[in-house]
Amino acid sequence: MKNFIKEGFKPVDSLNDPDDGHQWSIMQKLLLGLSPKEYFQQLRSNPFNWLLFLIFAVGLPVIVYRYIFGLGSVMHGSFDYPWGLFLGFGLFCMVPLSASGFLLGTTVELFGQKDYKPILNLALLNGLLGYFFAVVFLLVDLGMPWRLYYPMVISWGTAAVLFLVGWHVATYLTVQVLEVSESFFEWIGWPTAKNYIHKGTIGLTVAGIILSTLHQGALGTLLTYAPGKVHPLWYSAEFMWIFFLCSSIFAGLCMVIAVSTIVKKTMSWRCSGEFLDNLDSITIGLAKGASMALVTYLVIKIVGMTHDNLWAYLTTGWGTWYLLEMGLGVVLPIILFSFAIRNKSVGLIRFTAFLTIFGLLLNRLNTVLITFNWNLYQEWPPLLETIISVTIFFLFIVVYRFLLYRLPILYAWKTAPAKVVTPS
Amino acid sequence: MSGISRRKFLKSTVVAGGSAAAAMSSTKSFAMKEFEGYPESMGVLVDLTRCIGCRTCEAACNKEHGLPEPELPFDDFSVFDQVFHEGKQKRRTTEKAYTVVNRYETKAQGAPVYRKLQCFHCSEPACLTSCFVNAYTKTKEGAVIYNADVCVGCRMCMVACPFSMPAYTYDSALHPQIIKCNFCYDNRLTKGKPPACVEACPQEALTFGHRKTLVKTAHERIRSNPDKYVDHVYGETEVGGTSWMYLSSVPFDQAGFNTTLQHHPILDNTKSFLGIVPMVLGIWPALFMGFHLLAKGGKGDKESKDKVEVHGE
Numbered sequence: 001m002k003n004f005i006k007e008g009f010k011p012v013d014s015l016n017d018p019d020d021g022h023q024w025s026i027m028q029k030l031l032l033g034l035s036p037k038e039y040f041q042q043l044r045s046n047p048f049n050w051l052l053f054l055i056f057a058v059g060l061p062v063i064v065y066r067y068i069f070g071l072g073s074v075m076h077g078s079f080d081y082p083w084g085l086f087l088g089f090g091l092f093c094m095v096p097l098s099a100s101g102f103l104l105g106t107t108v109e110l111f112g113q114k115d116y117k118p119i120l121n122l123a124l125l126n127g128l129l130g131y132f133f134a135v136v137f138l139l140v141d142l143g144m145p146w147r148l149y150y151p152m153v154i155s156w157g158t159a160a161v162l163f164l165v166g167w168h169v170a171t172y173l174t175v176q177v178l179e180v181s182e183s184f185f186e187w188i189g190w191p192t193a194k195n196y197i198h199k200g201t202i203g204l205t206v207a208g209i210i211l212s213t214l215h216q217g218a219l220g221t222l223l224t225y226a227p228g229k230v231h232p233l234w235y236s237a238e239f240m241w242i243f244f245l246c247s248s249i250f251a252g253l254c255m256v257i258a259v260s261t262i263v264k265k266t267m268s269w270r271c272s273g274e275f276l277d278n279l280d281s282i283t284i285g286l287a288k289g290a291s292m293a294l295v296t297y298l299v300i301k302i303v304g305m306t307h308d309n310l311w312a313y314l315t316t317g318w319g320t321w322y323l324l325e326m327g328l329g330v331v332l333p334i335i336l337f338s339f340a341i342r343n344k345s346v347g348l349i350r351f352t353a354f355l356t357i358f359g360l361l362l363n364r365l366n367t368v369l370i371t372f373n374w375n376l377y378q379e380w381p382p383l384l385e386t387i388i389s390v391t392i393f394f395l396f397i398v399v400y401r402f403l404l405y406r407l408p409i410l411y412a413w414k415t416a417p418a419k420v421v422t423p424s
Numbered sequence: 425m426s427g428i429s430r431r432k433f434l435k436s437t438v439v440a441g442g443s444a445a446a447a448m449s450s451t452k453s454f455a456m457k458e459f460e461g462y463p464e465s466m467g468v469l470v471d472l473t474r475c476i477g478c479r480t481c482e483a484a485c486n487k488e489h490g491l492p493e494p495e496l497p498f499d500d501f502s503v504f505d506q507v508f509h510e511g512k513q514k515r516r517t518t519e520k521a522y523t524v525v526n527r528y529e530t531k532a533q534g535a536p537v538y539r540k541l542q543c544f545h546c547s548e549p550a551c552l553t554s555c556f557v558n559a560y561t562k563t564k565e566g567a568v569i570y571n572a573d574v575c576v577g578c579r580m581c582m583v584a585c586p587f588s589m590p591a592y593t594y595d596s597a598l599h600p601q602i603i604k605c606n607f608c609y610d611n612r613l614t615k616g617k618p619p620a621c622v623e624a625c626p627q628e629a630l631t632f633g634h635r636k637t638l639v640k641t642a643h644e645r646i647r648s649n650p651d652k653y654v655d656h657v658y659g660e661t662e663v664g665g666t667s668w669m670y671l672s673s674v675p676f677d678q679a680g681f682n683t684t685l686q687h688h689p690i691l692d693n694t695k696s697f698l699g700i701v702p703m704v705l706g707i708w709p710a711l712f713m714g715f716h717l718l719a720k721g722g723k724g725d726k727e728s729k730d731k732v733e734v735h736g737e
Contacts (some may be wrong), residue, residue, distance in 0.1 A: 033560045074596030079516065082579035110712060112719040141575020143592070143600035155557040161694050162580050163556035164701065202716060210708045214701055224693035225554045225584035241697045279662055375682075377509035420725040 001041045004034065005104050005269040011405075014414035015189050029187065032405060052394060059391025062384055069176035071143060074384035081372065081379045083141075085389040088368040090137025094130045094359050095169075095219060096244070099252030101127020101176055102208040103289075109205045118246065118275045120288035121395055121409040122263070123256050126234070128176040130255075132170060134395040161221045161250060168215035175207050183407040184199060213245060220244030224366060231371035233313050233322045234363075236304045246300060250333075251360040253286045256352035259400075263410060280346045287349040291357065293338040298330050318371060325366060329359015441728065461547035465566035467624055467635035467667040469642055470540055472679060473652060473677060474629035477504065477527055477538035480668055485523050485542075485626030492520050514680065517541060519591040523621060530674040535681045537672065540621070540630070543568060543589045543605035544659060545667035549589060550690035551581035561600075565614065566635060566667040567607035586663050586685050607667070612694040635667055641673055664689030 014034040016023050024033070031039045032229035043049055066074045075084050107113045139145040151157065151166045178197055185194035220240035223230050227237065236243065258277055268276060305311065313319050333356045341349035369381075404410060483498035487489070496503055504527035506515055514526040523542035530537055545568045552560035552568065559566035559575045562568050577600055581591045591603045617623075620634035631638065642657040658676050659669035662685045670681070677683040
């Protein structure tokens with residue numbers, strides 16, 4: 001792709017071809033304005049695509065295998081560890097990393113911080129895709145995925161926390177589809193629909209805050225069903241929900257920093273000047289937000305430890321592991337962030353964002369898988385389960401990239417005909 | 425893992441928290457409506473001192489429910505030597521066995537102790553309260569039964585069960601389901617008959633009756649034989665009370681029981697969060713709309729003009 005840009009090629013960024021003024025067809029838009037031959041040429045020349053091809057060649061058949069022979073054929077099928085990577089990673093990690101949508105929505109639309117406008121669409125898309133793929137993971141993990149709608153329609157278990165999670169993820173997914181649909185309508189060329197959705201922005205944003213507060217917290221509360229199975233250091237009957245909510249805030253912000261870093265490195269041709277010029281100052285701003293959330297998280301974790309008097313556990317083996325998680329994932333990021341913000345070192349901020357994400361992954365996996373059943377025995381996800389998880393994660397990346405290439409997420413759509421319509 | 429026993433640990437905190445807890449429990453009775461179980465709930469009292477590990481109950485259960493024949497016959501006692509996961513786990517309930525008996529060598533006494541294991545049929549079951557499609561029912565007879573027709577297969581109940589009793593048919597691609605003891609609900613309990621295992625027990629180690637009566641029976645046995653029994657009825661208060669209860673001559677943790685369980689229903693752990701839900705739903709909209717209006721300040725008109733300009737570019 002970079003080569004085409006060098007040769008003076010401009011990807012589709014408006015309804016009409018700037019050269020002769022005719023409207024781009026859907027096909028041309030899908031191919032970014034390249035001819036099919038050129039498009040496949042750029043597909044082939046990118047080594048990352050070969051890696052994808054390899055992963056899917058192995059992974060997709062394994063997914064089919066899972067549906068033919070049942071969950072037991074790919075998971076360890078343990079009765080003591082009912083959940084594996086699909087939920088441990090796919091649900092418990094993807095959801096907090098997707099908190100970006102509601103955070104930036106609140107900042108820009110609700111608090112009117114227009115400085116963050118250039119990154120808003122990316123944050124919204126990141127949220128939408130994260131949730132969508134959490135549901136994809138769920139479809140692999142559920143024993144009978146075709147019954148996914150049962151808690152909505154057939155039978156209501158209203159007292160269950162999972163009922164709340166299910167409903168909220170479903171409604172929030174709808175909210176996010178609507179939020180991102182503005183970009184889609186722009187791209188497909190239905191400005192009326194776009195303006196119609198735009199009128200509801202504030203409502204959607206507030207709905208996003210409510211739903212996110214509740215289901216991020218609810219994911220933590222799910223684990224209070226299993227006291228004694230979750231290690232005490234990762235467990236708190238009272239504060240589980242606020243731990244999960246608070247950590248989703250820095251996770252979501254760091255995810256935006258991380259994704260924007262990758263985007264800047266790999267597809268700067270698609271980014272508008274406004275996006276690239278403001279990215280550094282936006283990144284510093286996001287890092288400030290993330291470090292506030294990190295400090296808060298550290299404080300409430302200490303409060304939680306004191307509340308349950310867990311100090312003695314710190315001297316055990318699990319305690320060392322816990323300190324490692326908190327040290328690498330929370331304390332070190334706080335130090336690095338404050339240093340980097342003071343020195344305006346954007347590179348260090350980006351590194352720290354990746355570190356914080358790693359810390360969050362470790363926290364969720366520790367809670368749901370690694371220290372789960374700490375009194376019992378350790379169970380590791382088998383190979384096929386890992387392959388499926390990796391495959392779905394890369395599907396996430398492919399869809400992410402597909403949309404970023406096309407929809408006006410990183411760049412502003414040039415609405416040329418509007419000039420003709422509005423007499424001003 | 426160095427060995428901090430959770431029990432020892434809790435003891436030390438109890439001293440500190442004792443007075444506070446006492447103050448709390450008095451207000452608690454005013455604050456919450458407690459569900460004390462169905463009055464007519466049936467139960468089973470398992471007396472470990474009477475069990476000889478003959479596995480007759482396992483065989484009776486297998487026959488009653490038409491379960492697949494086990495690898496080793498029910499009169500093969502080598503199963504007691506089976507351990508799994510590097511010796512960390514003995515036999516457990518599976519999709520092919522609703523109940524299993526395990527042997528525990530104990531320090532205190534020469535003879536081993538045998539323990540029968542099956543669904544405890546909690547008064548306020550965590551499987552039921554954690555299920556988002558209401559697949560579980562606590563019947564007035566005391567059984568916790570499962571409805572495979574609405575089950576989606578999320579396995580939350582398996583995570584939530586404090587006894588890790590439910591098994592799952594992972595190998596079924598089309599209709600996987602939870603498998604667990606149902607207290608012989610359909611064919612026996614509803615007709616007032618004891619479950620198959622109880623009926624089959626040659627030692628009268630299992631006593632079937634109203635749960636309330638069984639609690640009295642259990643304490644009666646402890647009182648008349650204080651040297652023989654540990655002064656505790658396991659299941660009387662654990663996780664809010666269970667229909668199946670146990671008496672033992674050795675400390676319960678030595679007979680494979682989890683003695684660190686809370687003495688109130690698992691559901692209570694989620695109540696503080698669930699109480700927040702309506703508050704967030706009620707307060708957040710106005711709160712954040714208020715923030716929005718504040719952030720806009722007096723420049724509301726100007727902003728709407730800006731928007732028009734953005735559209736008109």
